[in-house]
Structures are given as C-alpha cells and as structure tokens.
Amino acid sequence: MERINEVALEISRERVRGASWSSEAMAKAILNEANKNTISCKDIDIITKIVTDANPLMGSLYNLSLIMQNACNQGKTLEWATNKFLSYMSWARKSIVEHAAQLFKEEINIFTMSNSSNILDVVARYKEKINKVLVGESQPGGEGAYFATQTKSLGIDVELYPDSAVSSAIEKSNVILIGADNITIDGCLFNKVGAKNVAIIAGYYGKPVISVFEPFKINPIMKCNNEIALTRSYLVEGFGQLTYRLFDELPNNLIDGILSVNGLTDVSQSSLKFLHDSFVSWFNTN
Known part of the structure; x- marks a missing residue:
C-alpha cells in the first residue's frame, strides 16, 4: 500500500492539478497495487480512508471510494472498480466537450x-x-x-x-x-x-x-456551510505567516x-x- 500512501501525500500537497487529476492518479495507483495482488477488497476500509483523507473537500475522491466500496459489496474487485472509474472519467470528459458546443x-x-x-x-x-x-x-x-x-x-x-x-x-x-x-x-x-x-x-x-x-x-x-476548512500558509516578509483557505x-x-x-x-x-x-x-x- 506504499504507493497509495505516496499518491495521497502528493494529492494533499498539490497546488496546480485539481480534482480530476487527483482521482485519476489515485485510481491508477490502486489499480496497479490490485493487479500485483498486494491489496484486495479485504483492505477496502483502510484504502477508502486514505483516499478521502488525502483531500476531504474533493468530491472526486469521495466518489472513487464510493464506487470501490459498492463494487466490493457486490462481490466485484478493486481492479474492476478502478478500471470502470477510469473509463467513466474518459467518457465524461468527452461528453462535456461535445455538449460545450451549446456555448459557442x-x-x-x-x-x-x-x-x-x-x-x-x-x-x-x-x-x-x-x-x-x-x-x-x-x-x-x-x-x-x-x-x-x-x-x-x-x-x-x-x-x-x-x-x-x-x-x-x-x-x-x-x-x-x-x-x-x-x-x-x-x-x-x-x-x-x-x-x-x-x-x-x-x-x-x-x-x-x-x-x-x-x-x-x-x-x-455534503451540504452547504460545512465546517471543513483546508488551509495553507506562506511567509510574508516583514509580517510573518499568512494563512489562507484553499477553496x-x-x-x-x-x-x-x-x-x-x-x-x-x-x-x-x-x-x-x-x-x-x-x-x-x-x-x-x-
């Protein structure tokens, strides 16, 4: 599970790439570990906690966890769930681009x-x-x-x-x-x-x-006005630390x-x- 933890840490520190990249990177890491038989549905509770904790305000990570949990509950595998999730991502992105013609x-x-x-x-x-x-x-x-x-x-x-x-x-x-x-x-x-x-x-x-x-x-x-606030800080010369919300x-x-x-x-x-x-x-x- 080492690679999954590495990706989770990378997601938690990421500044430029967003929710789509985060869920794709995590799905690929889980798929790779599942293909090597180092993880399976018996580890689902640990895996979903790692995934959602990487960034609790990213809906994509919640839903990746949801699809994996549903698959395991239905007797399917993590390989099946992550492969399907990646396929859905590709389909959804293409669909959005096609429908964007309405804007132009x-x-x-x-x-x-x-x-x-x-x-x-x-x-x-x-x-x-x-x-x-x-x-x-x-x-x-x-x-x-x-x-x-x-x-x-x-x-x-x-x-x-x-x-x-x-x-x-x-x-x-x-x-x-x-x-x-x-x-x-x-x-x-x-x-x-x-x-x-x-x-x-x-x-x-x-x-x-x-x-x-x-x-x-x-x-x-999740509902509006939730109390989750992810913050980061940077140093302002002459003042000190400036802390701000990410979202x-x-x-x-x-x-x-x-x-x-x-x-x-x-x-x-x-x-x-x-x-x-x-x-x-x-x-x-x-």
Whole structure:
C-alpha cells in the first residue's frame, strides 16, 4: 500500500492539478497495487480512508471510494472498480466537450481562473470559435498562469491578469467558466480561492457564470456551510505567516448554470441528484 500512501501525500500537497487529476492518479495507483495482488477488497476500509483523507473537500475522491466500496459489496474487485472509474472519467470528459458546443453559437471571449482540465479540453476543441481567453493568475499557487501557458501553446489568443485586476477581464468577457473540486448535493460549489470574488464581479457586470465538471465531483452527503476548512500558509516578509483557505464555497445563487455530461443545466438540488444518481447507475449498466 506504499504507493497509495505516496499518491495521497502528493494529492494533499498539490497546488496546480485539481480534482480530476487527483482521482485519476489515485485510481491508477490502486489499480496497479490490485493487479500485483498486494491489496484486495479485504483492505477496502483502510484504502477508502486514505483516499478521502488525502483531500476531504474533493468530491472526486469521495466518489472513487464510493464506487470501490459498492463494487466490493457486490462481490466485484478493486481492479474492476478502478478500471470502470477510469473509463467513466474518459467518457465524461468527452461528453462535456461535445455538449460545450451549446456555448459557442458565435465567437466569444471567455474568462476563467485556476486550472480546470475540463475547460482546457473545451477551449482546445472550440478554439476556432474563441476570440480570446482571459485568465486570472490565481495566486497563491499560480494555477491560472499555468492554464494560460497551456492555452497559449494551442495557438489561442490569451491575456493573463493579476488577481487584483480580474474585474476588467470579466467586463470584457462574454461568459465565465470555472471548474469545481467539489459540489454539495444542495448546490454549493468549492473551487480555488478567488472563485467567489470572480462570481460576484461577474454578477455585477451581468456575465453568466458556468461551472464545468463531471458528476463524480458531486458529494451526495455534503451540504452547504460545512465546517471543513483546508488551509495553507506562506511567509510574508516583514509580517510573518499568512494563512489562507484553499477553496472558496460558492452558493448556487452565484452560479448561472453547469456544463456536465448531459449538457447545460441549472444548479438545483434535483439536477445535481440526477447527475450523481446517473453516475452511480452507470457502473451497473456498463
């Protein structure tokens, strides 16, 4: 189980790669150990604790644990569960990209922040319909700068903004796309710190905020206003340690819609429950 613990530690320290990468890396580590017969369903309680403790605010890790637990309860194997989870990830990402065509009726400017792999897939696919991508730097961590570099390499016109200047970028945009690390079943969205400011500014300018995510990021047992607060710190010269929360919690009245495997929809509890139920049932039919 050494490699699983190593990946869990890497996830807990990661600053740039988000929920999709975390669950994929963990699923591959578990699959590798299961293929070597070093772990099995008899270890499921230990494994699920390691997985969820790596980052308790990542819905993707909760749902990876859920699918493994369900598989073991049904007499299936960890190999089956992790293989299926990875297959679902691939299918979901492709589905989101296909449905994103609904956003591109005309050439548009997009604002984003942080480093969503789903949003990168979308802009790569529809780059001919994009006039410009405007990106918030997303400090501390600089995930937005990383995203901007990747987007620029695709030949897309990109403008990178310091976080203190994102209001001017949002004003020039047609739509705001943000990712999600976790979505509670009653519609609160957790994303990189700074996302709440972006959504509030977007509301001021009347720009739609669309969150792009796969259903396995919906946590069916978590509700809004939860008390989990993951923090990090860095040293400010002359002041000392500055401690900040890793994630903002956005209530659903700051989100205009979601783009997921069924296309554009609202952020109601019924929509989220339907998406999550469909995710779980996918493993019984595929």
